[in-house]
Structure formats: structure tokens, C-alpha cells
Amino acid sequence: MPMRAKVASSVSRTAAAISRAAGRGDGSVIGGWIGLKIDPDLLKNLAAGRAIALVSGTNGKTTTTRLTAAALGVLGPVATNSFGANMPTGHTSALAKAGATPFAVLEVDEHYLARVIDETTPRAVALLNLSRDQLDRAKEVAMMAQMWRTALVDHPDIRVIANADDPMVVWAATQSPNVTWFSAGQRWHDDSWVCPECGSPIERREGEWWCTGCPLRRPRAQWVVEDEGVTDPNGDWHLVKLQLPGRVNLGNAAAALATAAEFGVRAIEGVPRLSSVSSVAGRYAQVDRDGRNIRLLLAKNPASWLEAFDMADQAPTLLSINARDPDGLDTSWLYDVDFSPLRDGRPVLITGDRAYDLAVRLTVNGVPFRHVKTFDEAIQASPPGRLEVIANYTAFQDIRAELDRVN
Amino acid sequence: MSTESVLRIVWIYPDLLSTYGDRGNMLILAHRAALRGIPAQTYEVRSDQPMPATADIYLIGGGEDGPQALAAQRLIADGGVHRAVGQGAAVLAICAGYQLFGHSFFAKGAKFAGLGLLDLDSDRGETRAVGELRGEIDPRLGLPALTGFENHGGRTHLGPDVSPLARVSAGIGNDGQTEGAWHGKILGTYSHGPALARNPAIADLLLRWAIGADSLAPVDDTWAEALRAERLTAASV
Ligand SMILES: [Zn+2]
Numbered sequence: 286m287p288m289r290a291k292v293a294s295s296v297s298r299t300a301a302a303i304s305r306a307a308g309r310g311d312g313s314v315i316g317g318w319i320g321l322k323i324d325p326d327l328l329k330n331l332a333a334g335r336a337i338a339l340v341s342g343t344n345g346k347t348t349t350t351r352l353t354a355a356a357l358g359v360l361g362p363v364a365t366n367s368f369g370a371n372m373p374t375g376h377t378s379a380l381a382k383a384g385a386t387p388f389a390v391l392e393v394d395e396h397y398l399a400r401v402i403d404e405t406t407p408r409a410v411a412l413l414n415l416s417r418d419q420l421d422r423a424k425e426v427a428m429m430a431q432m433w434r435t436a437l438v439d440h441p442d443i444r445v446i447a448n449a450d451d452p453m454v455v456w457a458a459t460q461s462p463n464v465t466w467f468s469a470g471q472r473w474h475d476d477s478w479v480c481p482e483c484g485s486p487i488e489r490r491e492g493e494w495w496c497t498g499c500p501l502r503r504p505r506a507q508w509v510v511e512d513e514g515v516t517d518p519n520g521d522w523h524l525v526k527l528q529l530p531g532r533v534n535l536g537n538a539a540a541a542l543a544t545a546a547e548f549g550v551r552a553i554e555g556v557p558r559l560s561s562v563s564s565v566a567g568r569y570a571q572v573d574r575d576g577r578n579i580r581l582l583l584a585k586n587p588a589s590w591l592e593a594f595d596m597a598d599q600a601p602t603l604l605s606i607n608a609r610d611p612d613g614l615d616t617s618w619l620y621d622v623d624f625s626p627l628r629d630g631r632p633v634l635i636t637g638d639r640a641y642d643l644a645v646r647l648t649v650n651g652v653p654f655r656h657v658k659t660f661d662e663a664i665q666a667s668p669p670g671r672l673e674v675i676a677n678y679t680a681f682q683d684i685r686a687e688l689d690r691v692n
Numbered sequence: 693m694s695t696e697s698v699l700r701i702v703w704i705y706p707d708l709l710s711t712y713g714d715r716g717n718m719l720i721l722a723h724r725a726a727l728r729g730i731p732a733q734t735y736e737v738r739s740d741q742p743m744p745a746t747a748d749i750y751l752i753g754g755g756e757d758g759p760q761a762l763a764a765q766r767l768i769a770d771g772g773v774h775r776a777v778g779q780g781a782a783v784l785a786i787c788a789g790y791q792l793f794g795h796s797f798f799a800k801g802a803k804f805a806g807l808g809l810l811d812l813d814s815d816r817g818e819t820r821a822v823g824e825l826r827g828e829i830d831p832r833l834g835l836p837a838l839t840g841f842e843n844h845g846g847r848t849h850l851g852p853d854v855s856p857l858a859r860v861s862a863g864i865g866n867d868g869q870t871e872g873a874w875h876g877k878i879l880g881t882y883s884h885g886p887a888l889a890r891n892p893a894i895a896d897l898l899l900r901w902a903i904g905a906d907s908l909a910p911v912d913d914t915w916a917e918a919l920r921a922e923r924l925t926a927a928s929v
Contacts, residue, residue: 417711425756478707484762486707486740614823615841617885620716641919645889648915649716649723 317374320381328373331380332389332405335364338544339401341393341433342413342454344589345537346371348529348565349413350392352541355562356555357388357548364389369566372397373404388548395429399436402443409547410437411446411540413469415453416476416588417618426453426476433457444547446540449506452477452487452494456501465518467543468492468506469536472595473588475621508543515539517552525556528563530580531596567681569596572688576669579688583681585612587621593675594626600671602627603663604654605637605680612678616642624650634663637680660687699725699732699902700747704773705739708763709789712843714753716886717784717895721749724895727911730903739763743772748902749782752789754844754884757799760788764804767792777809782877782901784894785810786887787844790872790880794848810873810880811851817864820845824927825883827858827871835893837861838871839923840883848873848882857881862927877901890923892916 320327338357340350347369354365364383366375371392380389393401395415402410412433415426434457437445447458449466453476458464470492471477480487485498495502507518514524515538525538538559545555564570572579584593608616616639624647627633633654635643640656647654657663660683664672676684703718718734725732737743739762750773755763767773777783783793791797794812797804806814825842829835838858848866850856850873857872857879858865865871865882872881879894881887888895896908 475710486738615712615843615885617713617716617841620713620719620886620889641915641922642889644915645919646716649719649889 316381317370317376317378320377321374328377328380328401328404331377335380335386335389336548337389337391337405337407338409338411338548339391339393339398339405339407340411340413340540340544341395341398342411342448343395343416343418343586344592345413345533345540346392348534348562348568349411349537349540349544350390351562351565352538352559353411353544354390355558356541356545356550357390358558359545359550359554360548361388362386366391367566373401376401376405390544395433399432402436402440406440407443409444409446409544411544412448412454412458413537413540414448414451414471414473414588415457416473416586417621418586427481430454430457430481434460437461446543446547448536448540449504450492450494452496452501452503453481455504456481459501459504464504465508465543465547466504466506467508467536467539469510469539470532472533472591475587508539510535510539515542515552515556517542517546521552523552523556526560528560529565529569530582530598531592533592533595567685570685574688575664577664577667577672578670579664579672579674581681581684581688582673582675583678584675585678587618590622590675594624597673597675598671599629599631600673601632601634601667602673602675603634603636603657603660603667604643605635605660605674605676605684606640606643607638607677607680607683608642609638609679612680619643619646622646624652627652632667634666636660636663637676660684697731699730699749699899700744701732701734701749701751702744702747703734703736704743704750704752704767704789705759705763706736706753707738707740708759709753709755711753711755712787712885714751714786714885717751717753717786717888720886720888720892720895721751721898724892724911725899728899728909730899739766743767743770743776745772745775745779747776747781749784749898750776752783752785752793754787754789756788760792760797761799761802761804763789764792764797764806767807768805773807774809777876777878780877782898783809783879784888784898785878785880787846787882787884790882791846791848793878793880795851797846810875810878811853812848812873812880813851814846814848816845817847821864821882823863824923825860825863825865825871826924826927827860827863827865829858830855830874833857833874833897835891835897836920837924838881838883838894839890839920839927840881840887841885842882843884844882846882889916890920 364386366379450471480496483499584590791814797814825840854873856870
């Protein structure tokens with residue numbers, strides 16, 4: 286590592302430690318920011334000599350990054366940005382903090398993928414999905430797919446691991462010479478009815494999809510979720526026991542195993558590692574309080590709401606909605622989500638800054654509910670046992686802070 | 693209402709114009725019809741399908757420039773919406789859909805012909821209008837205040853053959869003064885996405901127009917009223 290990079294890296298670590306000591310999160314953003322100020326090539330220098338996997342997509346990237354890092358751990362120490370700081374400052378800080386490791390797995394915000402590919406020269410890039418997120422600020426889904434596609438065409442050496450079930454992802458990956466396809470399913474179809482190649486309608490039937498106007502269609506997947514496990518490219522099926530709920534996370538496990546395989550990790554070695562992951566940045570965390578076993582599920586956009594319904598047990602469920610800056614100020618997306626999975630007799634509670642928007646939505650959706658003003662009231666209103674909590678971004682942070690205060 | 697005496701609601705081109713929870717308006721109309729025991733059927737008509745001319749209520753939503761221009765071209769070529777309006781169908785047009793009901797609009801820097809069913813033209817504003825929108829609705833419609841969330845870069849100029857839907861008291865709407873337009877049984881608004889969630893009285897107006905009733909049985913709007921009160925207050929601070 287050049288001298289300048291060594292200094293910058295050390296300052297970056299110190300700044301992160303100071304920031305942590307001052308109680309400002311884990312310090313990964315501030316540390317990386319200072320480091321990059323001293324040496325603009327710091328990320329490039331820190332990445333040099335490591336075999337790197339990048340993980341990107343609208344949903345599941347934090348979890349898949351954790352799972353991939355766990356699987357790669359079979360081979361040796363792995364640097365990773367496990368706190369979801371997924372922009373270049375976070376990557377810089379994560380690599381500086383980890384010191385020299387042979388491997389790194391980095392979660393990358395989908396907007397930054399092209400830049401981080403340029404700077405880290407990864408061996409593999411995993412692409413999970415693309416859907417609408419924070420409507421009043423995000424770029425169009427098709428534009429994001431175009432950015433990915435261009436970045437990958439510019440780097441033909443990269444091994445791409447891509448979701449065969451998402452037409453936008455397939456279109457973004459399909460021109461790369463080295464693609465491994467995995468099948469994780471796609472619950473959310475509303476951002477891929479129109480072909481990104483030719484604009485014709487996309488048809489779907491029995492897990493397949495195809496464009497009605499051009500040759501774009503679902504490729505055959507080599508890694509497939511089947512029953513409670515994953516089938517590898519040799520056709521061998523592996524039982525995957527996760528501590529994380531839902532079929533969605535089995536899909537993330539398939540992506541992680543496929544990615545780790547690009548580094549030489551065999552599925553049979555990777556699978557046992559996956560079951561060590563219990564919660565991811567507070568998501569899926571379970572907290573016991575007043576006889577209730579509270580489980581936290583983050584749902585930050587329409588696609589991830591559908592996934593959360595899939596993960597949640599049929600138990601009393603609290604929904605909490607805010608519309609502050611990080612959430613997007615607009616609540617229109619509530620009508621892009623079908624809440625009818627909650628119409629199964631479970632008690633539903635609602636709260637949050639924008640509970641009334643949710644109340645109207647649930648009324649139209651035929652889901653009975655009760656409005657509570659605080660999280661504490663929600664706990665008192667639910668019977669002992671499991672309480673599922675599904676919240677969007679700042680509502681989730683509010684509830685985590687609330688639970689931290691008491692525990 | 694059509695001869696089969698089922699209320700028919702068409703959502704125009706959800707494959708092109710459906711960016712911001714636009715499905716909500718269709719769901720809300722069907723829900724409020726059901727609460728009154730009015731049998732209703734909803735149809736999502738994609739841009740590669742012929743547009744039926746015999747439905748009772750037509751909904752069209754918001755979208756990006758490219759799909760907006762494409763939708764206008766296909767609707768003009770198809771003619772179904774024109775025939776439906778000629779036969780007295782009710783329409784709720786939102787954002788990009790509202791603009792394309794006018795004579796002309798701008799998309800991708802170029803001027804496009806609209807359906808010409810509302811006497812208005814749209815162009816681009818200096819700034820993007822994003823935030824809470826509030827207005828007093830034309831008293832002749834007999835409705836309470838309009839509340840919505842707007843997110844658009846357009847400005848709309850009304851001709852003599854339409855009336856503003858509302859006078860703006862917070863937000864931008866058409867031009868900072870007026871918001872939306874109405875003519876006959878066509879309503880257009882920049883209140884985007886599921887506009888009817890905050891304005892159930894507009895949903896009921898569309899239903900009354902469609903079935904030719906002066907009034908409808910009241911329904912429990914406790915939550916909608918709570919939401920309205922909250923958002924109308926939020927818009928005035
Ligand atoms: Zn195509």
C-alpha cells in the first residue's frame with residue numbers, strides 16, 4: 286500500500302474509533318469520509334490484493350452480504366460492511382477497519398455500483414433485484430438497470446451472479462460473458478411488466494417469464510430454491526437451515542452460495558456457515574419483553590412489504606408507518622401493497638406518524654385493525670407470545686431505539 | 693350505468709401509467725360501490741389491448757414522460773376513450789394522465805398532442821412541485837376541500853371550456869392559483885396517486901355520476917376523516 290494510503294487508512298480507523306466513542310453510530314461513514322479526503326484513491330488501494338464480492342439490489346442486500354461473508358469465511362478472514370453503510374465511505378471504512386484480509390464482501394447501494402466496481406475491481410458481483418424505492422427521489426428502475434448493464438459491459442472479467450426471476454436484473458446482466466443465474470423468485474412484478482429491451486409486454490406463467498416482442502426471457506437458473514433448501518449446479522440439493530425467516534431469505538441464501546462458489550466455496554461447506562447468522566443490523570432480531578416475543582421486520586418499499594408478509598408468522602402483527610425524509614414523504618405506495626395476507630384472523634395493530642394513511646388503506650383492503658398511539662400501547666394490546674412488528678425505515682429505527690432503552 | 697346494470701370501472705393502461713399507487717383509486721371506487729350494494733366490475737386495460745367504450749368510469753394515472761407520450765398516441769389511435777366520453781362516461785385523470793386529456797403537453801422536451809377532451813394545455817414549470825396540496829373545490833360541485841400530495845414538473849393552463857377543480861390554498865397545482873380541471877363528467881387533478889383515499893367525496897361524486905343518483909347512502913368514513921383532518925392541517929403549516 287502506498288504511504289499516503291497507509292496514513293489515510295490509519296486516520297480513517299482512528300476517526301471511526303473516535304466517532305464510535307462519541308456515540309455516533311459505528312463510525313463507518315465518518316471514518317471513511319475523512320480517509321477519502323486524505324487519499325481519494327484510498328478505496329482502490331484498500332481493495333487491491335483482495336478477492337472481492339459486491340452485492341447490490343433494491344432488497345435483501347444487507348442480508349445477502351452477511352450470508353455471503355459467512356460462507357466465504359470457510360476460506361479465510363473476510364472484510365465486510367456489516368452495518369449497512371453501503372456507499373464508498375462505508376466501504377473504505379470497512380476495509381480499513383478489517384486490516385489485510387484475503388477476501389471482502391461489500392454491500393453496495395444500487396446507485397453506486399458502477400463507481401464501486403471501478404474502484405474495487407471485484408471478482409464477483411451479485412445482483413438481487415430492482416424495484417421502486419422511495420418514490421419521490423429514486424431514479425426510474427429502468428434507468429438503474431441501464432447503469433448496471435453499462436458498468437458490467439465495461440468489465441467483462443467480472444463473474445456476475447444474477448436473479449433469473451427479475452427481468453430487469455436479467456436484462457442488466459445478460460450481456461456479460463460470465464453469468465451464473467440463481468432463482469430466488471419474484472413476488473413483486475409491478476416494475477417489470479414492460480420489457481427494458483423493446484418496450485413490449487412481459488408475460489408470466491408458472492415461474493417462467495418472457496418478452497412478447499423480443500428474445501429476452503427467463504434464463505435457466507443453476508442455483509434454485511427448492512422446498513427448504515437450495516439445489517446447486519450439479520443438481521445436488523442441500524437442506525438450508527437458517528435462523529432468518531421466510532422463503533425470501535432462502536433466496537438470499539441461494540445468492541450467497543452461488544457467489545461464494547465463484548471463490549471456490551463448495552455448497553456443502555458454505556451451507557453450515559449460513560445458519561450462524563441470526564440477525565442483520567437489527568432486522569429479524571427478537572426481543573423478549575413483558576412476556577411478548579417481539580420480532581422486528583423492516584419493510585422499506587412495496588416489494589419488501591410482500592416479503593415481510595411471507596416471513597411473518599400468523600401471530601399478532603403491528604404495522605408502523607412514517608413518512609420522514611429517509612422514508613420518502615409520500616405514502617401513495619401503500620396502494621401498491623396488497624395487505625390481504627393479514628386478513629387471516631390475526632390481530633392487526635397500527636401505529637406511526639402516518640397511521641391514518643394506513644388505516645384508510647387497510648379499510649379498503651378489508652383488513653380489520655386497531656390503532657395504537659405508541660409502541661408500548663401495542664405491546665399491552667397484544668396477548669403474550671409472538672408479536673410480529675413490520676415497519677418502514679424510520680419507524681423501524683424508532684422501535685429499535687425504544688427497545689434498546691428498556692433492555 | 694351499462695345495460696347489464698353492473699358498474700364498470702376501467703383503469704386505462706396500468707402498464708404505462710402507474711407510478712404512484714394509482715391502483716388505489718380503482719380499489720377505493722370498487723370498495724365504496726360495494727359498501728352501497730352496487731355491483732361493480734373493474735377492468736385493467738393494457739396498452740396492447742383495445743379500449744372498451746362502454747364502461748361507466750375511466751381512471752388514468754401518473755407516469756414518466758416516455759410512457760405518457762406513448763399512452764397519448766395509443767389512446768388517440770384507439771378512439772375508445774373518446775367514444776366513452778361522448779356516451780357520458782365519468783373520468784378521473786391524475787398527473788400525467790390529466791395532462792394528456794388536454795390539447796397538448798410536454799414530454800422529453802417535445803410537445804405532444806393530447807386527447808383534447810379537456811380544454812387545457814400543459815408545459816414545464818421552472819421548478820418541480822413536490823409536497824402537500826390543498827384547495828377549495830368549485831362550490832358548484834358541493835364537495836369539501838381537496839387534499840393531496842403533488843409531485844410533478846408540469847404547469848397547466850386552462851382554456852374557457854373547463855373550470856378549475858379547486859382554488860389552491862397550499863401547494864402549486866396547475867400554476868399556484870388553480871388546481872385541476874373539470875368539464876362535464878371529467879375530473880383532472882395533480883393530486884397524485886391514490887387521490888380518492890383523502891377525498892372520498894370525489895369518489896362518491898364519480899359513483900353518483902356513473903349511476904345517475906343525486907345521493908348515496910352514507911358510509912363510515914371515520915379513518916378517512918381523520919386522515920383528511922391531519923393532512924389539511926399539515927398543508928397549512
Ligand atoms: Zn423485449
